[in-house]
Amino acid sequence: MTRRVVVLAAWMLASLLVTTACSIRDRLPGRPTADSQVIPPTKIVDFNGLYASNCAGCHGPDGKGGAAIGLGDPVYLAIADDATIRRVTSDGVPGTAMPAFAQHSGGTLTDDQINVIVGGIRARWAKPDTLRGATAPPYSAQGPGDPKHGATVYSVYCSSCHGSDGRGSKRASSIVDGSFLALVSDQSLRTTVIVGRPDMGAPDWRGGLPGKPMSPDDVTDVVAWLAAQRPQFPGQPYSSAQQNSVARSEQ
Numbered sequence: 001m002t003r004r005v006v007v008l009a010a011w012m013l014a015s016l017l018v019t020t021a022c023s024i025r026d027r028l029p030g031r032p033t034a035d036s037q038v039i040p041p042t043k044i045v046d047f048n049g050l051y052a053s054n055c056a057g058c059h060g061p062d063g064k065g066g067a068a069i070g071l072g073d074p075v076y077l078a079i080a081d082d083a084t085i086r087r088v089t090s091d092g093v094p095g096t097a098m099p100a101f102a103q104h105s106g107g108t109l110t111d112d113q114i115n116v117i118v119g120g121i122r123a124r125w126a127k128p129d130t131l132r133g134a135t136a137p138p139y140s141a142q143g144p145g146d147p148k149h150g151a152t153v154y155s156v157y158c159s160s161c162h163g164s165d166g167r168g169s170k171r172a173s174s175i176v177d178g179s180f181l182a183l184v185s186d187q188s189l190r191t192t193v194i195v196g197r198p199d200m201g202a203p204d205w206r207g208g209l210p211g212k213p214m215s216p217d218d219v220t221d222v223v224a225w226l227a228a229q230r231p232q233f234p235g236q237p238y239s240s241a242q243q244n245s246v247a248r249s250e251q
């Protein structure tokens with residue numbers, strides 16, 4: 001080998017090492033990417049990033065559902081309007097796992113960012129003709145509902161999967177469990193009854209008894225029946241009557 005070749009080879013090797021070292025450094029975990037270095041968190045207005053970092057953990061990637069309902073379910077988007085989605089996202093649902101995201105409610109997102117999320121959910125996932133002419137029961141209950149009639153509705157529309165008393169069967173789990181009911185709002189129960197959980201095989205208001213969709217009153221009443229079983233003192237094994245007698249005997 002001539003001297004020139006050796007020098008050239010050494011020079012090439014050195015420059016290769018420098019380039020590799022630089023690109024390795026750029027890829028080291030925890031190193032901020034170029035855009036995160038310049039954009040403060042409150043200025044991020046990209047829907048995918050906002051949804052993935054704030055919502056996907058509970059509502060599932062791509063809006064498909066997880067611990068909480070799929071916000072990308074077109075049937076959900078046919079009954080819930082933007083004002084509702086914006087209100088819940090901003091203020092959360094007290095007493096449940098749904099956090100408040102608006103800065104004015106103690107969250108981290110600006111109103112602009114919440115608008116991007118609400119607009120993006122609809123633009124990406126709503127399908128205008130998804131109900132194909134069917135009329136879904138309204139998103140909000142029109143009254144308190146009749147739990148007695150709700151028990152009948154339950155046995156007609158729900159017992160085939162959730163068992164004769166709601167405590168579950170091979171096809172679906174218990175929905176009268178105290179710790180489940182304590183953490184879920186009536187609206188969330190109503191939403192689930194109307195739109196189902198397609199990601200988990202739960203039918204919408206048309207599917208419990210094929211050919212006989214639930215009426216708006218059926219939905220309201222079965223939710224009233226479920227809500228009536230919510231424990232008054234979640235996590236405590238005593239009913240309120242027993243509690244009073246325990247308190248008295250301790251005096």
Ligand code: HEC
Pocket residue numbers: 051054055056057058059067068069071080084085086088089093096097098099101117183184185186187188191192
């Ligand atoms: C820590 C879990 C969690 C995170 C994170 C979360 N949610 Fe929720 N979300 C829930 C739960 C649980 C409910 C049902 C609450 C109830 O019982 O009403 C819910 C309900 C909702 C509802 C109302 C559903 C209905 O019945 O109409 C909307 C809309 C919603 N979330 C939007 C969002 C958006 C948008 C984000 C991200 C910015 C988000 N959520 C992040 C847990 C979460």
Ligand code: HEC
Pocket residue numbers: 154157158159160161162171172173174175189192193197200201202203207208209222
């Ligand atoms: C064809 C079977 C089937 C029928 C009929 C059915 N469900 Fe379900 N339901 C499911 C499955 C599957 C799930 C999700 C997995 C689980 O909970 O076992 C579910 C989940 C639920 C949940 C819990 C959602 C959550 O947040 O985890 C509620 C509440 C519920 N159903 C209520 C009802 C009510 C009320 C009726 C009757 C109006 C009904 N279901 C009819 C199968 C069914």
